[in-house]
Amino acid sequence: xxxxxxxxxxxxxxxxxxxxxxxxxxxxxxxxxxxxxxxxxxxxxxxxxxxxxxxxxxxxxxxxxxxxxxxxxxxxxxxxxxxxxxxxxxxxxxxxxxxxxxxxxxxxxxxxxx
Amino acid sequence: xxxxxxxxxxxxxxxxxxxxxxxxxxxxxxxxxxxxxxxxxxxxxxxxxxxxxxxxxxxxxxxxxxxxxxxxxxxxxxxxxxxxxxxxxxxxxxxxxxxxxxxxxxxxxxxxxx
Numbered sequence: 001x002x003x004x005x006x007x008x009x010x011x012x013x014x015x016x017x018x019x020x021x022x023x024x025x026x027x028x029x030x031x032x033x034x035x036x037x038x039x040x041x042x043x044x045x046x047x048x049x050x051x052x053x054x055x056x057x058x059x060x061x062x063x064x065x066x067x068x069x070x071x072x073x074x075x076x077x078x079x080x081x082x083x084x085x086x087x088x089x090x091x092x093x094x095x096x097x098x099x100x101x102x103x104x105x106x107x108x109x110x111x112x113x114x
Numbered sequence: 115x116x117x118x119x120x121x122x123x124x125x126x127x128x129x130x131x132x133x134x135x136x137x138x139x140x141x142x143x144x145x146x147x148x149x150x151x152x153x154x155x156x157x158x159x160x161x162x163x164x165x166x167x168x169x170x171x172x173x174x175x176x177x178x179x180x181x182x183x184x185x186x187x188x189x190x191x192x193x194x195x196x197x198x199x200x201x202x203x204x205x206x207x208x209x210x211x212x213x214x215x216x217x218x219x220x221x222x223x224x225x226x227x228x
Contacts, residue, residue: 004156033215042118043202043218056215091157103216105149105157 002026004106006092012112018080021109025074025094031055032075033095033103034067038088046090049075061086082113116141118205120219127193127226135188135222137203146186147216148177149202157202160188193226200224 007022025032034046046065047057051072060067064083069075079086089110093103117140127133137146145164149157161170163179163186170177174197176189186203200223204216 009154035216035218040220042120042220043204043216045215045217048215059215093157102147102159102162104159107154107156 004092004094004104006090006106006109008109009107010110010112012114013082015084015113016081018078019082019111021077021079021090021092021111023075023077023092023094023106025092026104029094029096029104030072031095031097031101031103032069033093034075034077035091035093036088037091037108038085043091046077079111082111084113087111087113116143116205116207116217118203118217118219120203120222122222123220124223125225127190127224129194129226129228130192132192133190135190135201135203135224137186137188137205137219139184139186139205139217141184142181143184143205143207145206146179147204147206148175148186148188149204151200151202151221160201190224193224195226195228198224198226 005024013019030051032049035043037043045059048055049069052069066078089108091108092106095101095103119138148160150160151157161177166181168179174191179186200221202221204218
């Protein structure tokens with residue numbers, strides 16, 4: 001069974017540009033989470049999808065971030081326009097059910113905004 | 115609001131020595147996770163602790179949970195170089211909550227020196 005995969009693994013963009021991160025969850029996992037780790041700090045929750053619906057987006061920093069999960073399969077996280085403080089590692093995780101089941105993480109996308 | 119404090123941030127150990135990483139959380143949590151991350155890799159689940167007094171062991175790592183003290187520990191016995199990695203603890207909100215998002219500690223960068 002394939003794990004959670006994220007694309008790209010690294011991205012370097014200039015301030016003001018747009019970047020789209022993609023996450024493919026484990027097949028059959030309805031729950032998909034996005035997290036972010038800014039350099040040297042803790043991993044912070046961004047948002048949670050159940051199938052195609054946003055269950056909780058309380059961690060999204062601002063309206064420059066847009067997450068979608070069309071069809072309840074893969075998800076994209078778009079940052080537009082990117083700012084320097086958006087640099088960090090973006091993790092995606094998926095789980096089968098919401099009720100306390102273990103989430104499996106992807107390897108992360110390292111985003112550097114210069 | 116659930117908050118997690120993890121210490122130390124950085125731990126340099128000699129091979130063969132023992133040490134403990136501490137994880138405190140602020141409010142009631144249903145479950146406590148320990149993850150390991152190697153550079154550029156995904157978060158690997160090490161332990162899931164569900165109840166007060168839970169103790170789990172895998173090789174040279176042992177995790178415990180004291181829900182009354184809101185404290186989890188990850189004990190390393192006779193460290194070896196292969197254990198060098200970043201270790202995260204994460205607390206999960208009450209099962210049945212809307213999202214069950216994970217709240218992470220800052221991580222502990224463990225470097226085991228020969």
